[in-house]
Amino acid sequence: MAVVDIADKLSLFSEHWSPKVVAKLNDYEIKLVKIKGEFVWHTHEDTDELFLVIDGSLTIQLRDGDVTLGPGQLYVVPRGVEHCPIAEGDVSMMLIEPAGVPNTGDAGGERTAEPDYNLLDPQ
Amino acid sequence: MAVVDIADKLSLFSEHWSPKVVAKLNDYEIKLVKIKGEFVWHTHEDTDELFLVIDGSLTIQLRDGDVTLGPGQLYVVPRGVEHCPIAEGDVSMMLIEPAGVPNTGDAGGERTAEPDYNLLDPQ
Numbered sequence: 001m002a003v004v005d006i007a008d009k010l011s012l013f014s015e016h017w018s019p020k021v022v023a024k025l026n027d028y029e030i031k032l033v034k035i036k037g038e039f040v041w042h043t044h045e046d047t048d049e050l051f052l053v054i055d056g057s058l059t060i061q062l063r064d065g066d067v068t069l070g071p072g073q074l075y076v077v078p079r080g081v082e083h084c085p086i087a088e089g090d091v092s093m094m095l096i097e098p099a100g101v102p103n104t105g106d107a108g109g110e111r112t113a114e115p116d117y118n119l120l121d122p123q
Numbered sequence: 124m125a126v127v128d129i130a131d132k133l134s135l136f137s138e139h140w141s142p143k144v145v146a147k148l149n150d151y152e153i154k155l156v157k158i159k160g161e162f163v164w165h166t167h168e169d170t171d172e173l174f175l176v177i178d179g180s181l182t183i184q185l186r187d188g189d190v191t192l193g194p195g196q197l198y199v200v201p202r203g204v205e206h207c208p209i210a211e212g213d214v215s216m217m218l219i220e221p222a223g224v225p226n227t228g229d230a231g232g233e234r235t236a237e238p239d240y241n242l243l244d245p246q
Contacts, residue, residue, distance in 0.1 A: 002198075003190055003191075003192060003196050003197070003198050004196065004197045004198065005195065005196050006195045006196070006197065007195055023173070023197060023199050024171075024199065025171050025172075025173045025199050025219060025220075026170055026171050026202075026221070028151070030173070030197070030199075047149055048147075048148045048149050049148075050146070050148045050153070067126055068126075069126060072128065072129045072130055073126050073127065073128050073129070074126070074127045074129070074146060074153070075125075075126050075127065076146050076147065076148050076153075079149075096148060096219070097148075098149070
């Protein structure tokens with residue numbers, strides 16, 4: 001397992017909405033993703049999901065009110081809570097959740113993206 | 124669940140070697156801890172452990188060689204791998220692991236500390 005430098009990993013890609021797995025923690029995956037614009041409303045019925053913003057300003061829309069995160073701020077969307085990330089500008093963030101959780105949750109559709117393991121160093 | 128501002132949480136305590144739970148993710152805990160000096164060699168037989176350095180320079184001593192982390196760098200100590208954190212200066216870091224994992228692993232002893240939930244906002 002190699003040291004993961006978050007800024008270095010972020011420098012290696014520019015595409016949006018394509019989560020990159022950079023480390024594994026038991027059956028969880030640590031992912032980096034860049035986003036801009038609005039995602040789709042969706043729910044993960046079986047798991048919480050942690051968002052940690054590295055750069056930019058992220059709003060997580062929730063049916064009960066929005067949450068806005070800047071660099072160094074994190075939020076855990078509880079399981080079963082419908083949410084929709086949106087970013088006016090570019091946002092770089094870390095996601096932590098169990099492996100195998102689809103990014104679009106129950107919603108599915110064209111925004112569904114398989115995680116990318118190309119930035120994961122050999123274990 | 125409230126937004127967790129890492130710097131704000133770190134400003135609320137100064138003691139070393141006393142992990143503060145700031146968020147929960149399923150059955151995992153997100154902890155902030157300040158350290159200085161050397162810990163004890165120990166192993167977690169049943170779980171990996173994620174270290175993410177926020178401030179300072181952390182060395183994780185391993186029997187196969189040391190790993191040194193600065194701000195924005197993370198490392199996952201695999202389950203069963205003996206390790207011993209050491210910091211010459213003050214280090215602030217995030218730990219992620221399942222709830223109930225003792226900080227001293229199999230070693231036990233006087234450095235064992237119960238996690239502190241006083242900085243955990245109402246869920």
